[in-house]
Amino acid sequence: MTDKQRDVLLSIQDLHVWFELRRFGLGHAGYVKAVDGVTFDLHYGETIAIVGESGCGKSSLMKTILGLNKPTKGKVVFEDKDISAFHAEDLRQYRAAIGYVQQDPFGALAPFMNIQRILEEPLIINGVKDPAERERRVRKVMEEVKLSPVDDFLHKFPHMLSGGQQQRVVIARAIILEPKLVVADEPVSMLDASVRVEILKLLRGLQEKYRLAVIYITHDLSTVRYFSERVFVMYAGNIVEKAPVNSLVHNPKHPYTSALMDATSDPDANNALQYRELPPGEPPSLVNPPSGCRFHPRCPRRMENICDVEEPYELQADDHLVACWLYK
């Protein structure tokens, strides 16, 4: 495998992101432990997926990678530099090297700017002064995301486009500065089923063409296998399973991963004939997460006096890591 020898682009080291809660704006009232000890490496040109329910901390993790949240503990290292040490100029360069694809394309595009203006903005901020050069690059990127014929779209406003076209504009904006990393936060969850595949294929095409590293954040496991090499499953602020996508899909180890897979439907008329087995309850509060393994109150295979007391055991077999006492 040459994958192993690829250089590390982004390294997350024991990252904690806690938000302080205050009572009446004054007294300290605990922390929301949104990200609580996450570690992983992302290599150049690699695509990973982070899968989890809403409230599991995946958005906080993403915002910390984008430099919007400060880590409470731990480090985000990008090309061997710790991003929390960055100041104005470094931070601007860092942000030019990462693209961000938002979840809701309409909310992410300024309604008063036309497409040309929206796509020029990052170029202006990053010092491309020549208008002709800017227009050339805007046209090129619009061809890349297949917003063609370009002249039809250049002067349109976001509300005149369909959801899929809006998401193409968002993707174009994310890649116009030729970033090394693109963070895509549920890029297709607001789109129609038939458009979803189209947008995912577009992203994959761009990823292969430019050897982009991509972090794909989602709660939909069925799209993951078409899009990523490795999958991280996140639950209540922790990563509970890390595995190459095929290994995860064919051999999920953590009970939470199995539960997510069991809840995902494929179109099949027999689905209507039976109930789905699901873990009871809802994800825990991140202010006072359960002791031991955070999934234990909902876990069908929990072992008393182990899972509710001790931090889960981490088993690493080849490149498949699982944090669960079942594998001790």
Place this chain on the structure above:
Amino acid sequence: MAEQQKNTLLHIEDLVLHFKTTKGSVQAVDGVFFDLGYKEAVVVLGESGCGKSSLAKAILRLLPRNVDRYGGKVFLEGTDTMAMDEEQYRQNVRWVRMSLVPQAAMNSLNPVLKVGDQVAEPMMVHHGVKKEEALVQAAKMFQHVGVPVDFLDRYAFELSGGMRQRVAIAMALVTAPALVVLDEPTSALDVLTQANIFNVLKRLKKELEVSFVLITHDIATSSELADRVAVMYAGQIVEVSDAHRFFAEPLHPYSRMLMASVPRLRANQEPEFITGQPPSLLNPPKGCRFAGRCPKRFAKCSEEPPIANVDGIQVKCWLYTS
């Protein structure tokens, strides 16, 4: 014909709903037909902008002010509801025999009322019962949808998304209607919550013997509830089939492409997308509305296709006329 109508709960024929706009008439619902039996669920599948939500409004006669044309036949339990005037309809049909869970219902709960009172309200309005009695009924409904009974006294903001969606479903069911129309009931929810809501709907179908019209664009999860499937394209129904045959092999070229676009977790099949865009409903093309994107189109497709009957499956396509 009369015999057949006895076993049908809902019979829709040639339902039309056009909206007036400054640019002309938008043909959002244009000749929709399907039948639904007791204790059955029909799924209406389609892309956004194909008129799915307008169909929900047309079935329940919740019309906006800019209606251009509204007509067709809607028979509920053999009664022609189109012949009723608005007051008769309100007293005898809406929320009495047929109710709606609108799109994003979970976000439309009143923030300053306790959810229990909101669920009890339809009982008081439509059945004229006292509040205490209505609350007892609401508590029963909470048990059916799997919300703890002590949540009756809570406010919407104290509930998670899944719980709020269940409350919205309880609100539609409290008056014991025979039919509930669900408009995208799980589109904003997480996978586990989605699966949970579908478990609830399956149980309700069994326990309360209620029928569902499920309107969605999510083909994979729609199979969780479907007995019958109706595929909608550009305001029209292009295929009505039973679920087993539909999910195994749909007939209409659009249904086939729609099915091929579903990413699957358990099969190594590369999903394919449908190129092009659905036509504008302002001036839909003459003939088959899918012809512009159809890989199998031929000369005849420029004429309006008839509805062919292939072993009980109704398909609006020239390929199936002999």
